[in-house]
Amino acid sequence: MTTSSVSPTASSASTPGTGLGEISLQPPAWSRVTRRLFGHRGLAIGLIVVGLAILIAIFAPLLAPHDPYHQDIANRMVPPVWHDEGSWEHVLGTDKLGRDTLSRLLFGTRISLTIGLVVALISGVIGTTLGVLAGYFGGRVDAVISYVITTRLAMPVVLVALALASLTGGSLTTVILLLGLLLWDRFAVVSRSVTQQVRDAEYVFAARTLGCSLPYILLREVLPNIAGSLIVVMTLEMAHAILLEATLSFLGMGVQPPLPSWGLMVAEGKAYMFFQPWVIAIPGIALFVLVLAINLLGDGLRDLNAPGGRN
């Protein structure tokens, strides 16, 4: 008697893998989510710091002890309060023109956050549009858009931004426009690949079979599903934009004086950095903290977004 051809598995309706029947291994869903949200310290820290930065930016006029543009040559290069010659009048000291560093720092939050947000939005719109179109339609459209993305990636962004800024004159608006038009690549790449995955999913197929129009499909089916990844990219590009603006301003081609851009503050303090290092340390640390917080936020969001959890 041969039993090979009809040998069923010696199974009897069991849960494979763990020998577990009825008892579930997972604690309830709500506790899992909150545990991840607050157990993930990076995300929590990022949220808090960014939230603080936003508040500072909004309430800067109320929080700043002095006018950030007010020059007081008599009191130039005053060290911070923890120095011997420091005073509580100027907690973080003054710069080479006697302007209060703390006030400039607080107002500088506005510049950094504005640039970060607006650039991320502009480049986000451009990049996502390109990426979704490429991912959804494929074929020629994809080929053309991918070519555009490759070309953009090959361009040295810093140099091109510098060159264009010098030609059009540096200013806050110029910087925002330039960076917005240059930093869309990651949006495009990510939204393209996610759209490709979504496009092949069954619910999109179902929508098309039902005769839904293209804009409807894109808006109702595709966008919500790529939103998670896009938010993550948005935070990363915000940080990227803030750092780039600081770099451009540092080199003199970004925001122009007397605006309190942190990058500009570093440039203005460069000449004094050997003997009064705090003039470059303080704005630099501010940049570092803000970008760090945004990155932590982005990483945290990415971990929440990914089904597998922490990497």
Added chain:
Amino acid sequence: MGTFIVRRILVAMSVALTISIVSFMLLHLSGDLATSIAGPEATAEQVEQIRVDYGLDRPIVSQYLDWLGDALTFDFGRSYYYQSTVVDLIVDRMPVTLTLGGLALALAVGISIPLGVLAALKRDTWIDRLALLFAVVGQAMPSFWFGLTLIVVFAVTLQWLPAAGSDGWQHFVLPAIALGYYATPAMMRLTRTGMLEVLESDYIRTARAKGLRTGSVIFKHALRNAIIPVVALAAVELGFMLGGSVVIESVFSLNGLGQLAWDAISRNDYPVVQAVVLIIALFYIVLTLLADVANAALDPRIRTR
């Protein structure tokens, strides 16, 4: 494999061409070059004269085609500022930038790969958390500020290394650190993720089942597979470093391509700017091509397709 390379080269060349067009158009169309060259003091006639002298009054397409024709014979024109051809200037400055980039990449790779492997092996221990912290911190520091801080700490306070110039190898250490650290987090994370993934795979289990020594399992079997995307990333990062060297070269007063471009931008020396942008883009393109080749070389599955 042969057609694959040829096709990639063709695409690369057309991308380079597109970049040259884009940068040319951007430079010439985003402002009046003649006015910029002439400077704020010039009179209207002087500006017009400059326009004619430099051929800026001709249609932009023919200006570009002229430039392209010369460029294909490696004639990028003469600098408006220096008494020299653009090619000479570039050749003169290139070694510094390439050395800087190479050293920066070597440092980045030398730190990120061992750190990534260690973090993967000691997952969730303090070493792992420290490595991840290091990664997160590294990505948040602006490079110019990091460079300045390095100068203040190492060149001034400790006086270990020089702050400026490019005479000896010591002059490249701090700049290489300042340029390379930004690439380290990404490569370290990629190594770590790759190792974690690979260590879970069946063939690692097979290797252990064969009784191979731990070192062999980790390095011969696991790392060999995990490192493939990292190599590709390293090539791309080098491309970014070469493009971003302008900041570091400015901070450390190094006489490289970045500094050349920066000076040219400040002095409205457009032939130089155009050429440097193209050269750096070409480097990036070649490096991404090399990255693809490396991928194929390291992964037999791609090779025999």
Added chain:
Amino acid sequence: MSRLEVNNLLEVNNLRVDLPVEAGTLHAVRGIDFHVERGEMLCLVGESGCGKSMTSLALMGLLPRKARLTADRLRFDGIDLTTLPERRRSDLRGARMSMIFQEPMTALNPAYTLGNQLCEGLIRHRGVSRQEARERAIYLLERVGISAAKDRLNQYPHQLSGGLRQRVMIAMALMCEPDLIIADEPTTALDVTIQAQILRLLRELQQEFGTAVIFITHDLGVVARIADRVAVMYAGEVIESAPTPALYANPAHPYTRGLLSCIPAPGKTPPGSRLQAIPGVVPSLVGHVEGCAFRNRCPQAQPTCERTPPLMSLSGDHRARCHYADRPVPAPRPPETIS
């Protein structure tokens, strides 16, 4: 030591494997006993999740880091495996006991040639030259039925089909002339026709080289064809073990009986009739487990079964873990009449 025990290559007494999981401790293997004699083919049968794979990993020393292994006795050729340091353990692995895994498509490293992967174990364990290792590899590849063996050495895994890769795995397991091979469902992932070939190959090799084999499977048909002895596992325990003919002729444990009755027999089972299945679900092995694990699905469960059944010995080598393995089940009590 009695003569019988000296013959045993592998002795396992009260092996336990525990895994910490989110909800507590998973008792994957709960005190199993079995032995393997030199040169014999023992089949370890059971459904998914019964602990058979965990057992094989425990024997090889390849359990995940978090797992805890205890045993009263775990002896391989007289060597106590529980106290052996890892360095010496890895000397045994691959050389004296080797393993073949279920999924051949992912079991080989895609970055290295077959020759490299075949030879590295032999070079590491026996210190032979590369040339000698290659010769042995060619010999074994031919022996497992792979043509053009010499050329194959320079090929990469992705150039071979699943069936061929599994043959390579078998050859690889034999490279160092091991005393014991553990094969964890080696044919499950293959086509039925290839399955038959691989099974035949394994049986031939086993008899030719005198290697003992622990063949893990969920397929009772396979067991009948190749096994000298069978051990049936359920919920982390060995609930019955016997020489193959005895098990099929006289299954003592209700689970075994249930399994065997599930197999439709051509000629005997009327066409169109319902396929038998064992009702119920495997109980959870997390946390405290008590009594007979099968009692919630057993057709003849009694109140006694709340107590953990001992290992009852039937004739010869036939053992079963059931209170009623060797005696009839008491008749059900008549219902109380209402007067």
